[in-house]
Amino acid sequence: MSDTRAITQTVRYRERLRVPWWFWLPGLGLAALIAAEVNMGVEGLPDWVPYAVLLPVAAATLMWAGRMEVRVVQNGNGPDGAVELWAGPAHLPVSVISRSAEVPRSAKSAALGRQLDPAAYVLHKAWVGPMVLVVLDDPDDPTPYWLVSCRHPDRVLAALRS
Incomplete structure (x- = not known):
């Protein structure tokens, strides 16, 4: 069976x-x-x-x-369920995130300008002010970090950390 x-x-x-x-x-x-x-x-x-x-x-x-979606989901029941960040078509398990922070609207141009690593995953929508920065610690992934537009970065970060 x-x-x-x-x-x-x-x-x-x-x-x-x-x-x-x-x-x-x-x-x-x-x-x-x-x-x-x-x-x-x-x-x-x-x-x-x-x-x-x-x-x-x-x-x-x-x-x-305006079709892209940012979401934080928990797969499985209880506290042992795997939590993932979805940004558009890409997803990332929270277990590989070493740090995360809010990028305010005032720092967005610097984060997307000369400071941007070409290997980073970016989901940017110009009409959305702030962003979330998620730094990865995964030796199997060449992506150093994600930059994701979101209107409520504090809520995204709280969902990732809880």
């Missing part, structure tokens, strides 16, 4: 890095402007076609830009 116990997953923190609501105004406005230009430039095309094509494309682009 095989063992088919279900493994539970507890989400300690979850955040989707959506674009702010005010990005939608210029995004859809630009699509409408381009649709109006196409209407003026292409004769014989029904007036509604450029709008029917470009407005959904703009909306899909904005939704695609």
Whole structure:
């Protein structure tokens, strides 16, 4: 007989890095402007076609830009469950994290500029202010650290440390 116990997953923190609501105004406005230009430039095309094509494309682009998610999950039951940090498609067990800290908005340009190690894993969204820095201690992984955008770094760090 095989063992088919279900493994539970507890989400300690979850955040989707959506674009702010005010990005939608210029995004859809630009699509409408381009649709109006196409209407003026292409004769014989029904007036509604450029709008029917470009407005959904703009909306899909904005939704695609905000699709990434940051989450901290615990796999398994009880305190012995493995905790992982997920940043977009990548995940990292908390057991390989040696240090973690918040990177405030004011230090973000320095962290992503000359100080950035090319081997680091970066999940950066320009519309999200602060970031979390997670330093790794894994001899099998060449990645020295992760830089991950998140709106509430204190909550991410608390979920990683608890």
